[in-house]
Amino acid sequence: MTTFPIEKIRADFPILQEKIRNKPLVYLDNAASCQKPQQVIDSIVHCYSHEYANVHRGVHTLSVRATDRYEGAREKVKDFINAQSTKEIIFVRGATEAINLIAQTFAKSNIKAGDEILITAMEHHSNIVPWQMLCAETGAVLKVAPINLQGELIYDEFEKLISDKTRLVAVVHMSNALGTINPVEKIIAAAKAKNIPVLLDGAQAIPHMSVDVQALDCDFYVFSGHKLYAPSGIGVLYGKQALLEAMPPYQGGGDMIRKVTFEETEYNTLPYKFEAGTPNIADVIGLGAAIDYLNEIGMDNVAAYEAELLGYATAKAKQIKGLRLIGEAREKGAILSFVLDKIHPHDIGTMLDSLGIAIRAGHHCAMPVMDFFEVPATARASFAMYNTKEEIDVLINGIESLIEIFG
Amino acid sequence: MFDDLRDLYQEVIFDHNRNPRNFHVMEDADRKVEGFNPLCGDRLTLFLKMDGDKISDASFQGSGCAISTASVSLMTEIVKGKTEAEAEELFKQFHEMTTGKEEKINLEAIGKLAVLAGVREYPARVKCATLAWHTLDAALKNEQESISTE
Numbered sequence: 001m002t003t004f005p006i007e008k009i010r011a012d013f014p015i016l017q018e019k020i021r022n023k024p025l026v027y028l029d030n031a032a033s034c035q036k037p038q039q040v041i042d043s044i045v046h047c048y049s050h051e052y053a054n055v056h057r058g059v060h061t062l063s064v065r066a067t068d069r070y071e072g073a074r075e076k077v078k079d080f081i082n083a084q085s086t087k088e089i090i091f092v093r094g095a096t097e098a099i100n101l102i103a104q105t106f107a108k109s110n111i112k113a114g115d116e117i118l119i120t121a122m123e124h125h126s127n128i129v130p131w132q133m134l135c136a137e138t139g140a141v142l143k144v145a146p147i148n149l150q151g152e153l154i155y156d157e158f159e160k161l162i163s164d165k166t167r168l169v170a171v172v173h174m175s176n177a178l179g180t181i182n183p184v185e186k187i188i189a190a191a192k193a194k195n196i197p198v199l200l201d202g203a204q205a206i207p208h209m210s211v212d213v214q215a216l217d218c219d220f221y222v223f224s225g226h227k228l229y230a231p232s233g234i235g236v237l238y239g240k241q242a243l244l245e246a247m248p249p250y251q252g253g254g255d256m257i258r259k260v261t262f263e264e265t266e267y268n269t270l271p272y273k274f275e276a277g278t279p280n281i282a283d284v285i286g287l288g289a290a291i292d293y294l295n296e297i298g299m300d301n302v303a304a305y306e307a308e309l310l311g312y313a314t315a316k317a318k319q320i321k322g323l324r325l326i327g328e329a330r331e332k333g334a335i336l337s338f339v340l341d342k343i344h345p346h347d348i349g350t351m352l353d354s355l356g357i358a359i360r361a362g363h364h365c366a367m368p369v370m371d372f373f374e375v376p377a378t379a380r381a382s383f384a385m386y387n388t389k390e391e392i393d394v395l396i397n398g399i400e401s402l403i404e405i406f407g
Numbered sequence: 408m409f410d411d412l413r414d415l416y417q418e419v420i421f422d423h424n425r426n427p428r429n430f431h432v433m434e435d436a437d438r439k440v441e442g443f444n445p446l447c448g449d450r451l452t453l454f455l456k457m458d459g460d461k462i463s464d465a466s467f468q469g470s471g472c473a474i475s476t477a478s479v480s481l482m483t484e485i486v487k488g489k490t491e492a493e494a495e496e497l498f499k500q501f502h503e504m505t506t507g508k509e510e511k512i513n514l515e516a517i518g519k520l521a522v523l524a525g526v527r528e529y530p531a532r533v534k535c536a537t538l539a540w541h542t543l544d545a546a547l548k549n550e551q552e553s554i555s556t557e
Contacts, residue, residue: 021411344472346447347416350532354411362447376448376470401408406421406473 004305009297009386012037016386023356026391031176031204031335031382032360033226036290040230043289047282054278056255070281073288074271077236080291081221082212087241087270091284094235095203096126098222099170101237101274102199103130105247106220107168113139116165120158120182121147121372122175125365127201131170140167147372151178151327159190166191169198173205173221177366177378178327179310179335181205188218197243203227207384208306208333210299213238225283229384230290234283237274244270251276302385306334309383313392320399326378334383337364340399343406345379351402352379357395414525415532416473423477428484429466438549442469442542444534449475453483453542460491472535478523479539485518491547498540505536 010016015035018025027035047069053062055070074086083089092098111117117131121144128142135142143166145158162169169191174181184200191198197219202211206223213221220239226232239247249256249267253276259266267273294302313336317323322341340348349361360380363370370377381395409416433439433454442451451469455462465483470476486494501520504512507527514521526536 344447344449344470346472346532346535347474350415350529351409351412354409370448376450398408405409405416407425 004301005297006305006386006388009037010388012039012293013386014038014041020356020358021354026355026357026394028381028383028387028391028395029358029360030207030384030387031227031364031380033232034207034229034384035386036229036231036286037293039293040286040289044231044282044286047285052282055281056272066281069285069288070279073284073291076288076291080211080295081206081236081238082214083238084214085241088238088244090237090239090244090271090274091279092222092235092237092274093233093280094224094226095201095222096224096235098220098235098237099126099199099201100130101250102220102222102239103134105250106197106239106243107131107134108138109248111138111140111167114165115140115167116143116163117141118143118145118158118161118166118169120145120153120171122151122153122178122180122182122366122369123170123172124176124201124203125367126203127170127172128368141165144368147180147369150329151175151180151369151373152329152331153180153182155183155186158187162190162194162196164194166194166196169196170201171198172201173211174202174208174333175327175366175369176204176335176382177364177369177380178329178337179332179382180327180329181209181331181333183331184216184218188216192217204333204335207302209303219243225287225290228287228290229293230287231283234280234287236287241270244274249273249276253277255279297385305385306383309387309389309392310334310336312389313381313383313395316392316396317399320396320403322403323399326373326375336381336383337378338380339375339378340403343403345377347406348379348399348402351405352395352398355394355398357398359395415529417522417525419481419519419522420473420477423480424473427467427476427480429480430468431466432468433464433466436466438546440542440546442538442545444471444475444538447472447535449535449538451475451479451539451542453479453539453546455543455546462486462489462491462494467539471538472532474523474526474532474535475538478536479542481520481523482539482543485520486543494543494547498544501540502537505533 013035051065053066055067074089077089078086143161146154188198199220200218202223207228225234256276258268326337345361362377436454437457438455449471454466456464467479523536526532
């Protein structure tokens with residue numbers, strides 16, 4: 001652990017030098033979106049300064065350069081999650097768009113009235129609403145596997161909900177509201193036993209652990225760049241090639257076609273079939289730079305460092321009288337959701353902000369989770385690899401002081 | 408430690424948060440409207456007893472942050488005995504005070520509601536302070552459905 005290059009990492013993130021309300025920024029809202037290292041910022045500046053043109057089109061040098069960098073980033077994503085082929089890596093706006101894409105193409109062509117889609121009670125709205133929309137359209141039924149008071153999936157109940165009618169299992173890899181890491185290996189094995197495809201929502205998991213889609217054997221894995229130290233507005237849909245081949249396109253337009261006449265259109269091959277229109281070129285290149293950056297540190301090192309941060313923060317938080325942790329799963333990522341006796345999370349958020357501490361206060365786009373724990377909202381401190389124990393001390397002191405002031 | 412926040416969290420606000428006034432269900436209310444702020448989960452039910460066009464009694468139930476609780480608590484105090492027109496005028500004044508669109512606030516009319524003027528500097532918290540008044544507005548217009556600040 002002493003070898004984790006925390007000082008170098010912190011120096012790479014210019015925003016960490018920012019003063020908020022005349023105090024050093026303590027940024028603990030990483031589960032909402034995380035900050036960007038200079039290397040990622042530079043990659044975007046470099047793209048627009050030296051290598052920007054449209055991709056896949058021009059014979060001119062710049063277009064070739066941009067295409068190389070764009071497709072190079074796809075290669076990096078493929079290696080990062082260990083996909084078999086770059087054909088399985090589709091660039092989208094984010095995890096939300098990826099899930100909607102799957103709902104509107106794969107699911108719509110495979111799901112009919114009476115069929116079931118199985119999710120869990122800890123899903124983000126982005127893995128609930130697209131399925132509700134699909135169910136309303138098709139007459140399919142959304143099944144929800146329950147969680148326990150620790151915020152863990154009740155696995156036996158989940159397994160019981162897998163039926164002959166289940167056509168898709170869509171599960172969050174790591175919960176953004178609770179930090180819970182789901183037993184995805186078991187979930188996938190149970191679904192595979194009945195030939196049911198599995199979609200993992202990896203938006204929250206991907207910055208905290210190494211992910212190997214072949215080892216997992218999931219059918220779809222989706223994530224957003226902005227939570228992975230990459231720009232906002234870019235994300236990834238991984239899908240097994242055979243499934244992607246069989247799926248109808250999502251949007252029509254340029255780049256996703258091979259031949260167009262007014263009589264008929266022949267679609268392009270993977271992955272371009274799902275990338276209609278000019279893509280988000282610079283931000284894809286930024287995502288590639290973020291992956292380079294993380295590879296240098298090593299995701300296993302990130303996971304070990306963050307586990308230590310979470311352990312430290314949890315132990316300190318538990319000593320605070322009147323603090324209740326929301327989400328105490330045994331398998332948990334670096335998220336600390338909590339409520340305080342008689343102090344609303346929004347007051348906590350404003351008070352901590354005055355000390356330079358950025359946390360999230362609210363329902364975290366997971367209103368059903370709030371309902372389950374019977375709280376209107378929680379305060380959430382979520383950690384990234386650039387956070388330190390000293391920052392956790394600042395947080396803990398801040399919480400203790402605001403409890404005092406509220407009396 | 409929280410010196411910067413003194414304008415927002417005045418002692419009066421802590422006081423009303425700890426001991427909200429008129430915090431009870433009104434069984435014989437003439438008007439009952441729910442207010443909800445989906446962003447933060449603040450939820451309140453406002454009860455009014457009317458005597459002609461005069462608000463003879465006001466009370467509330469619900470849960471929210473210190474700003475929203477203090478705001479609704481103060482509001483139920485100040486609107487008692489006011490006519491509908493007077494209450495609407497107060498709402499207008501309060502809205503101007505908290506959103507800062509007009510500097511010409513009638514401080515005399517606004518009275519102790521002035522303790523909430525600090526939210527103007529905290530755009531994310533303005534809705535906490537105004538939820539009570541939007542709910543009152545709906546109650547005076549006799550809208551029965553629940554209202555939302557979103």
